[in-house]
Amino acid sequence: MKIRTVGLNVWYGESHVLQDVNLEVYDKRVTAVIGPSGCGKTTLLRSLNRLVELVDGARVSGKVLLDGRNIYDPGVDVTEVRRRVGMVFQKPNPLPKSIFENVAFGLRIRGIGGEELHKRAESALRIVGLWDDVKDRLHEPAFNLSVGQQQRLCIARAIAVEPEVLLMDEPCSALDPITTAKIEELIKRLRERYAIVVVTHNLQQALRISDNTAFLYLGRLIEFGPTREIFENPREELTKAYLSGDFG
C-alpha cells in the first residue's frame, strides 16, 4: 500500500467537504475516484499532496500516510511530499516557458543541471510519447502545442522528478476522444511504475483504466473496492443508483 488516508476530514471555512475518508492507494495500481460534481473528488486528490492547503480557510484533520508516514506531520517537508506525489491537472497548465523548460523546471529547482537534466527530460518526454513530436522544437513556447500535447507535456513534467504517486484530476476532460484514448493508453503504461489516482467523471473510463474504484458522495466515501466488483456488484444502494445513472 502506498497511501492510506485515516479519518481524513477537510473543511473550507464552514463547509465540511470531506468527512472521515479512509482510502487505500496501492502501488502499481490505478485507483479511480468517481462521484457526482461537487462531491469532493478534487479535494480528496489535492489533500494527498497538500495542495489543498493553498485554499484560503482550508482545514485538514486526520492522516494521510505516505509509506506509513503522515504527510501532515509538523516536521514534514511539503516540497518533498509534492516531489514524491506528482499531479496532473484537469486543464493542461504548462508553465509560461519553453517545451524543454517545462519538463526541466522540477529538476532545475532541485539543482539538477547539465547532462543529467537533458537525459531525464528526454526520457520523460519519451515515456509520454512526445519526444519525436517535439525534439526539433524544444525551445518553442509550450503554448504552441495542441491541447492534447500540452496535457502529455504536463504528465512528462510530473514524471521527470521521479515521483512515486501520480494524481490525475480528470486529465481527459478537456480533450477529444482520440487524444483521450492516447492518454488512457499512457496511464496504463505508467501503471507499471507508479501508484496512480485518477479522478474521473467518465464511468466508462474508470472501468477501462482502473484496478480499484472509490465512490464519493457528498464528501463521504460510500464504497471502495476492486473496480469490477463495484461496477458489477455494488454493495451500496447509493452506488448502484449512481452507476445506473439515477443522478449525476
Add this chain to the structure above:
Amino acid sequence: MRNRGIPGRAILAMSALSTLAVLATFGYVCYLLSTGASALKPKFLLSSILEGGILEPIVGTLYLFAGATAIVAPVGTLAAVYAIEYSPRGKLSRLLDGALNNLAGVPSVVFGLFGFTLFCKILGLGVCLLSGWLTLACMMLPFMVRSVEEVLKMVPESVREASLALGATKWQTIRHVVLPAAAPGVMTGIVLSMARVAGETAAILFTACFYTMKGLPTSPLDPVLTLSYYLYVLVMYKPGYLDPSEVFALALVLFALTIALTSAAFAIRAYYRRRWARWT
C-alpha cells in the same frame, strides 16, 4: 420636426461653443508646437545651454529618470509581490493599498515639499540628483506598484499550482515562474511611471535643480538641469533670452518624450493583455 424650446437651444449653443473652444485651443497648441519644430535642429539639441542649446537639460532629464526608475522598479515590484502573492488580505497590504490610493492623488508640489524636507534637509543630502531621484521615486511608486499588481493578478492560479505541485517553494514559484511571466508588466510599470513624471517640474524644483549649475552633474550629489525646469527658468527669469521658437522647440522635445513614453506603455500593455488572453 422636434420642438426645441429656449433651454434646448441654449444647450445646443453652449455645446457648439465648447467644441469650438476645444478645437481652437488644440489648434493653437499645434501652431505653437509647429513654430517650435522649425527651431528643432541638431545643433540646438546637441549644444550646451551656454551656446543656446539644450544638451544639459536633455541629458539631465535622462539622468533623473534613469536614477528614479532604478530605485522605483525593484521597490515597487517587491511591494506588489508582497501585496499579491504573500498577503492579499493582510493588514499591511490593506495599509499599502490605502497609502497608494492617497499617494497617487497628492499634488506634485507637495511631493516636492516633502522631498525637500526629508531628503534635502533632514537627511542632509542637499539639492541634488539623489534627492530628485528619491522624490520622483515616491511619486512613481503608486503607478509602479499598481502596474505590477495588475499583471500578477493576470498570471493564472493554475500556473502557480503547476509549479507548487512540482515541489517548488513559494519563493521559487514567484522567482522562476510568476515574475518572468509578469516581466512585461514590470516594463509597463516602469514606462507608465516614467510617463507620469516625464514633465515633472514642481517635485524637482526644490529638490534637484539649480540653474546656476555648471555643466553636467558628475556625482549623484550634484544638482541637475532638466527640460521642464529649464523651460520654467527661461519663461520666468529670462524672457527674451531665447527666441520664442526655441522655447517652443524645448516644449516640443518635452512633449514628444511624454507622448513616446505613454504610447510605449500602452503598446506593451496591449501586447501583454493579448498574450494572456490566449493563455487562459
